[in-house]
Amino acid sequence: MSASSLPKTGLPAAAVPEVALKVETPFRRFVSEFFESKTATVGLIVFVSLVLIALLAPFIAPQNPYDLAQLDIMDGRMEPGTVGGAGFTYFLGTDDQGRDMLSGIMYGLRISLTVGIGSAFIACMVGASLGLLAAYAGGRTDSVIMRLVDLQLSFPSILAALMILAFLGKGITNVVLALVIVEWAYYARTVRGTALVERRREYIEAAQCLALPTHRVIFRHLLPNCMPPLIVVGTMQIARAIALEATLSFLGLGVPITEPSLGLLISNGYEYMLSGKYWISFYPGIALLVTIVSINLVGDHLRDVLNPRLKK
Amino acid sequence: MSLYLLRRLLQAALVMLAMSVIVFVGVYAIGDPVEILISPDADQMERERAIKALGLDLPLWMQYLSFLGNALRGDLGRSFVFNEPALQLILQRMPATLELAFGATIMALIIGIPLGLYAGLKPKSFGAKCIMTGSILGFSLPTFWVGLMLIMVFAVQLGWLPSTGRGETVDVMGMRWSFLTWDGLRHLAMPALNLALFKISLVIRLTRAGVRETMLMDFVKFARAKGLTNRRVISVHVFKNIMIPVVTVVGLELGSTIAFSVVTESVFAWPGMGKLIIDSINVLDRPVIVAYLMIIVLMFITINLLVDLSYSALDPRVRLENK
Amino acid sequence: MTALTAAAPTLEVRNLQTHFFTRAGVVKAVDDVSFSVGRGKVLGLVGESGSGKTVTGFSILGLVDEPGRIVGGSILFHGQDLAKQSEEQMRQLRGNRIAMIFQDPMMTLNPVLRIDTQMIETVQAHTKVSKEEARQRARDTLGMVGIPSPDERLKSYPHQFSGGMRQRVAIAIALLHRPELIVADEPTTALDVTIQAQILAEVQKLCAETGTAMIWITHDLSVVAGLADDIAVMYAGKVVEKGEVAPVLDMPLHPYTAGLIGSVPSRNKRGEPLKQIPGMTPNVMRLPPGCAFRTRCAYATEVCKQEVPFGEVAPGREVRCFHPLFPAKQGEAA
Numbered sequence: 001m002s003a004s005s006l007p008k009t010g011l012p013a014a015a016v017p018e019v020a021l022k023v024e025t026p027f028r029r030f031v032s033e034f035f036e037s038k039t040a041t042v043g044l045i046v047f048v049s050l051v052l053i054a055l056l057a058p059f060i061a062p063q064n065p066y067d068l069a070q071l072d073i074m075d076g077r078m079e080p081g082t083v084g085g086a087g088f089t090y091f092l093g094t095d096d097q098g099r100d101m102l103s104g105i106m107y108g109l110r111i112s113l114t115v116g117i118g119s120a121f122i123a124c125m126v127g128a129s130l131g132l133l134a135a136y137a138g139g140r141t142d143s144v145i146m147r148l149v150d151l152q153l154s155f156p157s158i159l160a161a162l163m164i165l166a167f168l169g170k171g172i173t174n175v176v177l178a179l180v181i182v183e184w185a186y187y188a189r190t191v192r193g194t195a196l197v198e199r200r201r202e203y204i205e206a207a208q209c210l211a212l213p214t215h216r217v218i219f220r221h222l223l224p225n226c227m228p229p230l231i232v233v234g235t236m237q238i239a240r241a242i243a244l245e246a247t248l249s250f251l252g253l254g255v256p257i258t259e260p261s262l263g264l265l266i267s268n269g270y271e272y273m274l275s276g277k278y279w280i281s282f283y284p285g286i287a288l289l290v291t292i293v294s295i296n297l298v299g300d301h302l303r304d305v306l307n308p309r310l311k312k
Numbered sequence: 313m314s315l316y317l318l319r320r321l322l323q324a325a326l327v328m329l330a331m332s333v334i335v336f337v338g339v340y341a342i343g344d345p346v347e348i349l350i351s352p353d354a355d356q357m358e359r360e361r362a363i364k365a366l367g368l369d370l371p372l373w374m375q376y377l378s379f380l381g382n383a384l385r386g387d388l389g390r391s392f393v394f395n396e397p398a399l400q401l402i403l404q405r406m407p408a409t410l411e412l413a414f415g416a417t418i419m420a421l422i423i424g425i426p427l428g429l430y431a432g433l434k435p436k437s438f439g440a441k442c443i444m445t446g447s448i449l450g451f452s453l454p455t456f457w458v459g460l461m462l463i464m465v466f467a468v469q470l471g472w473l474p475s476t477g478r479g480e481t482v483d484v485m486g487m488r489w490s491f492l493t494w495d496g497l498r499h500l501a502m503p504a505l506n507l508a509l510f511k512i513s514l515v516i517r518l519t520r521a522g523v524r525e526t527m528l529m530d531f532v533k534f535a536r537a538k539g540l541t542n543r544r545v546i547s548v549h550v551f552k553n554i555m556i557p558v559v560t561v562v563g564l565e566l567g568s569t570i571a572f573s574v575v576t577e578s579v580f581a582w583p584g585m586g587k588l589i590i591d592s593i594n595v596l597d598r599p600v601i602v603a604y605l606m607i608i609v610l611m612f613i614t615i616n617l618l619v620d621l622s623y624s625a626l627d628p629r630v631r632l633e634n635k
Numbered sequence: 636m637t638a639l640t641a642a643a644p645t646l647e648v649r650n651l652q653t654h655f656f657t658r659a660g661v662v663k664a665v666d667d668v669s670f671s672v673g674r675g676k677v678l679g680l681v682g683e684s685g686s687g688k689t690v691t692g693f694s695i696l697g698l699v700d701e702p703g704r705i706v707g708g709s710i711l712f713h714g715q716d717l718a719k720q721s722e723e724q725m726r727q728l729r730g731n732r733i734a735m736i737f738q739d740p741m742m743t744l745n746p747v748l749r750i751d752t753q754m755i756e757t758v759q760a761h762t763k764v765s766k767e768e769a770r771q772r773a774r775d776t777l778g779m780v781g782i783p784s785p786d787e788r789l790k791s792y793p794h795q796f797s798g799g800m801r802q803r804v805a806i807a808i809a810l811l812h813r814p815e816l817i818v819a820d821e822p823t824t825a826l827d828v829t830i831q832a833q834i835l836a837e838v839q840k841l842c843a844e845t846g847t848a849m850i851w852i853t854h855d856l857s858v859v860a861g862l863a864d865d866i867a868v869m870y871a872g873k874v875v876e877k878g879e880v881a882p883v884l885d886m887p888l889h890p891y892t893a894g895l896i897g898s899v900p901s902r903n904k905r906g907e908p909l910k911q912i913p914g915m916t917p918n919v920m921r922l923p924p925g926c927a928f929r930t931r932c933a934y935a936t937e938v939c940k941q942e943v944p945f946g947e948v949a950p951g952r953e954v955r956c957f958h959p960l961f962p963a964k965q966g967e968a969a
Contacts, residue, residue, distance in 0.1 A: 151330070154616075156568035158575065159608065166593045166601045167338040243454050250456045251578055251590050266457055270579075274475060278464050285457040292452045300448075530742035537696055537737075538757040538808060539730030548756070552747045 043297030054109040061103035093279040111261035116242035119179035127187025135195035152185035194226040228306035235299035262288040324613040331609040389599030398603035407487040409584030413569045415504035420511030428519025450513030459506040459579035476581035503580040522554030563619035567612040645848035647671040652707035664690040666872035677849045679863030687872040688852045692818045697725035731761040734809035738821040740802035744793035751789040776807040799830035820852045871927035878952040888959040934958040
């Protein structure tokens with residue numbers, strides 16, 4: 001941002017497009033600051049690995065858990081480490097259908113991450129737009145949007161999600177919709193708070209003086225400067241969304257049985273738990289836990305690096 | 313003070329009204345009201361008669377008014393499944409949920425405050441670091457999974473505690489309570505701990521932050537300069553100051569504790585409101601869903617009001633402003 | 636007042652050193668401070684913010700917080716070294732025989748406890764009396780510091796008092812046990828000038844009446860001029876000049892003291908620009924070797940880079956300087 005930090009890009013100023021210049025230098029500083037924390041680095045590595053596993057699940061999973069032809073009901077509820085009829089070892093055991101738990105978890109991770117990241121992304125778009133609008137328009141628009149935010153935030157997420165699913169019924173789309181409705185308010189509040197501070201700065205006044213169109217002022221000038229807190233909230237909300245989706249699926253209100261997320265896998269193992277067959281619930285739970293903790297570690301540190309103001 | 317109370321009551325009534333609109337729109341406009349309110353077994357003739365009788369041929373705003381009128385008289389419809397008034401059904405199960413939520417809140421305070429105090433007073437000690445790491449886990453762990461693990465360890469492996477149900481109950485004032493019997497307490501322990509887990513982390517963090525902030529205040533140093541013992545400085549001067557945010561947050565969280573008991577009740581088959589709502593959603597017993605939502609909103613508003621009042625009782629500065 | 640010379644001083648601080656061991660390095664907040672104050676006397680401890688005067692006050696009461704520690708010197712209270720007392724022994728002294736008054740009256744009283752609670756606990760911390768007796772004593776003391784209708788006021792919370800009234804309450808708390816020594820850390824800085832004058836007058840009267848010794852920490856030389864018997868000037872953790880008030884203010888020997896006096900607005904002639912000491916208070920973490928003031932001093936020479944001894948240069952006048960400003964030089968300084 002400042003002229004003094006320009007040489008760090010290592011390129012002559014003229015060769016770099018204007019936008020890249022603005023983003024590049026703080027970004028590098030941010031990257032180096034981020035990796036100063038060991039826990040956050042570990043968190044990021046774990047999270048990236050999980051995403052890779054989820055993406056590559058069809059290629060690396062020992063079995064396609066949805067392909068009934070590959071399942072052998074005779075292999076049902078086998079203990080971790082047993083060699084099944086198909087000739088490979090069930091490292092994490094099998095569930096009641098004879099499904100390999102390791103494969104189930106890999107595919108479950110796909111669903112959990114898709115729903116979590118997808119809903120967080122949509123909620124971010126909706127929330128950030130409304131928050132920007134509230135901050136920029138002010139007056140009645142602002143107070144109406146913020147009333148809605150307050151109402152939304154005063155309700156526990158689970159209750160709001162239950163309400164929406166009760167009205168709309170189950171299904172992956174409805175779960176995403178419910179998560180978006182539960183989460184948008186966090187983004188809106190964050191963005192509005194930052195935007196209210198930023199819009200009083202000179203560069204916004206300058207942009208307005210140039211008579212740029214309002215949408216350009218908002219999205220090209222105001223929004224980029226509201227990004228740091230938004231990224232922090234976004235990271236944390238992904239973890240929350242994944243946890244909430246798992247909870248809803250566990251309650252039987254989430255994803256359908258044909259597309260089991262981690263939460264549904266845990267739910268499936270519930271009845272076998274009492275008879276001591278712990279692995280059906282235990283390992284998906286560990287996968288869920290590792291996912292959430294890794295995201296939280298990254299988010300926690302991001303907050304410190306990106307926005308000292310948010311630090312308590 | 314009474315003017316303040318009046319204003320707060322009016323606000324509460326407005327929120328209640330807004331929520332009734334949302335619930336009404338949710339149930340009567342988005343879903344198919346015929347399907348929701350009339351038993352699916354009814355034939356065509358019965359359906360049409362019911363539609364007329366229920367006023368479903370009227371415009372939406374008139375339907376809303378009659379819904380509101382019925383709700384004010386305490387009539388929130390009848391359950392399809394139990395064929396009982398929905399309100400009554402929920403009220404019957406409320407003691408179990410309240411017992412669980414209060415148990416969890418008390419547990420959160422009893423466990424959270426001492427740990428938070430310790431972590432705040434000795435921030436650099438190994439114990440404090442363990443406590444803080446534990447609190448991050450408490451925030452990250454999905455409640456339902458922890459519940460399963462508790463069952464696995466304490467009920468299945470060790471066999472110390474029963475895994476499901478409320479155990480023996482005692483009737484007091486027409487309501488059944490578990491916490492009055494030993495067997496009931498044994499049944500309550502695990503679900504309450506499970507539900508408390510998140511709150512414990514929250515209380516630890518709040519207490520720790522409060523302690524660290526308060527210890528730096530001049531009045532703490534002054535209290536020490538007066539020759540008070542460390543014990544008195546911490547247990548009176550520091551403690552009373554940190555109790556304000558802790559009580560406020562824990563009080564406000566009581567509502568969300570009640571809401572989140574949905575999860576814990578499902579894990580431990582605890583026969584409360586939360587279990588009822590999940591079952592009702594699964595069988596589309598929508599009058600019960602509506603009644604549950606309206607009641608829980610009412611509870612929320614009441615709790616917020618009570619917290620505000622107790623807040624002013626704790627903080628003399630607020631008390632003055634309201635006079 | 637100077638006629639009253641007590642046999643032994645109430646408090647004698649000798650070569651006190653209080654250092655803070657931070658992650659960034661050792662901060663020598665107090666590094667060689669010596670002074671003494673006798674019965675019924677007032678010592679003005681003067682210096683800029685960050686000079687270590689507050690830490691000196693806290694050291695006397697044993698209230699230095701982590702990572703700070705008294706690392707050297709002694710604090711003799713009636714001959715007893717406070718730096719060597721146990722925490723419990725110090726607690727019994729604090730608020731009882733040694734009391735402290737803080738700078739900001741808005742912050743010193745606990746906002747959520749009533750005045751009576753805060754006073755009664757102080758009485759009961761040191762004497763075994765019933766709550767009623769303690770309340771009685773609290774009420775009497777409040778009356779003594781000029782708080783009208785003390786009975787009613789006892790039941791109030793701090794926020795119901797004005798700043799001046801709160802400071803009176805804090806002073807009353809300090810006086811509850813008729814201490815032999817009061818450390819007052821800029822107690823009137825946060826108050827209006829008129830209230831400041833009232834409180835100063837009352838404190839002076841109380842000290843004279845009860846024979847309490849007082850250390851008055853301030854940066855305001857005009858307060859010291861009117862109140863104190865002796866003065867000790869601190870700079871960067873060290874006492875640089877010490878003596879009776881009148882001679883020190885009339886004829887400062889240390890260039891820093893001279894600079895301080897020169898920068899009091901009322902001493903400047905109208906139309907003349909205000910004098911100021913050039914430069915800034917040095918970072919106590921990276922003090923230059925030798926005299927810490929030399930970088931801002933007009934008289935500094937090569938010799939100032941060596942450790943400066945603190946010694947008597949004239950009767951009753953101790954200075955830490957190689958180039959004390961004797962009258963011949965005084966003209967140059969002004």
